[in-house]
Every structure is written in structure tokens, then in C-alpha cells.
Amino acid sequence: MSLDDSPIDVEELPGIRGALLRYRVMAWVVGVLLVVLVVVGMPLKYLGGNDAVVIATGVPHGWLYMVLLITAYDLGRRVRWPWLRLILIAAAGTVPFLSFVAEHYATQDVRARIGTVRETSAAS
Template structure:
């Protein structure tokens, strides 16, 4: 989810906004901004759900959620979140394959 939101935000900021204000064409803003907004809401819900399952602090959850508003930061946040979840699974003696089979 973070990758999709991050790619849409990057396209929106790096392509859509310059086209809108320099060329007067808001097509890219419309076609990436609206999906980014809706998918960002899905990201917020899934981040909250994941945080409850793995026991993240409220500070960490808020940082993960805010990362979807800064271009390219969602990729970094997703990397650290994935690493943390895999470490917690390994500490519990569970593999990622075991979790996906359930």
C-alpha cells in the first residue's frame, strides 16, 4: 500500500503540479490526486490495523501515517515497518510464510 501511495504522490508532485501550474493542464493532478487521496485513507486504516497487531507505539504509527504525505518518505517508512514486522515474527518463532497461510 505504501508503494502505491508513494508512487502516486511522486507523480502528483513531480509531474502533475508542474504541468498544472506551468502548462495549465490539470489532467495528471486529477488522475493521480484523487486515487492518491482515497488510497491514502486505505493506508491509514491498514497502518492502524497493523500497528494493533504488532504492538507499535502511537509515535511510530503516526510517523508511518504521516509518511504518505511526503514524497518518497513512504518508501522509507515501508522499509522500516517491514523490517520491524519481520523481526517481531522471527522473535516469536513465526515465519512470514506461516502468517500468509492462515
């Protein structure tokens, strides 16, 4: 992955938009599953002896977290994020509610980069 500051070309925008959408969907799905797992499933399991919610959400969360990592890497590669940002975004999928925060800031960053590309191409 290139970490240089080379500008994003206008031709790359459709791919970036698609990668952003995929990342946003996965961040929300993984985030909701993790919140349900921690806020509902764990108390039911340890206080009520019922592990049905943990079973129903734990395994899908784990598998979909792997998909989230792939979508975050794809987006980060396209917009040339530094490795630290990618690592923080990846870690956000393991902390309840944090994936929503990471998704918000990632979306702001990508939209700002898209705006910069548009301004640069309009000025040319």
C-alpha cells in the first residue's frame, strides 16, 4: 500500500465511493452485532443462564468483523490512509459503539478528500 501523498485522480472516485459504502455498511452491521452481543447477550448469558443471543450474534460478529477489516483496508488503500489510521479503524470494531464513531470520522475524511479532488479537477 502506498502511503505517499500522491493526489487522487478523478477516475478513482467511483471506486472510492463504492469502497466507502461497503465500509460504512460493514461498520454499522458489525457495530450493531457487537452492541447486541455485549449489552443484551452477555447479561442474559451470565445473569439469566440463557446463551441464545450470544450464540446468535457472536459468531456472525466474528465473521463479519473479518469482512469489515477487508473493506476498511480496501477503502484505506484507495484514499491512501496511513497505517495507524487503518489499525485504529480495525480496532474500533472490537469495542462497543466505537465502530460508529470510527465510521463517522472515516466518512468525513473520505468525503473531504473527494471534495478536494473535485475542486482540483474543476480548477484544471
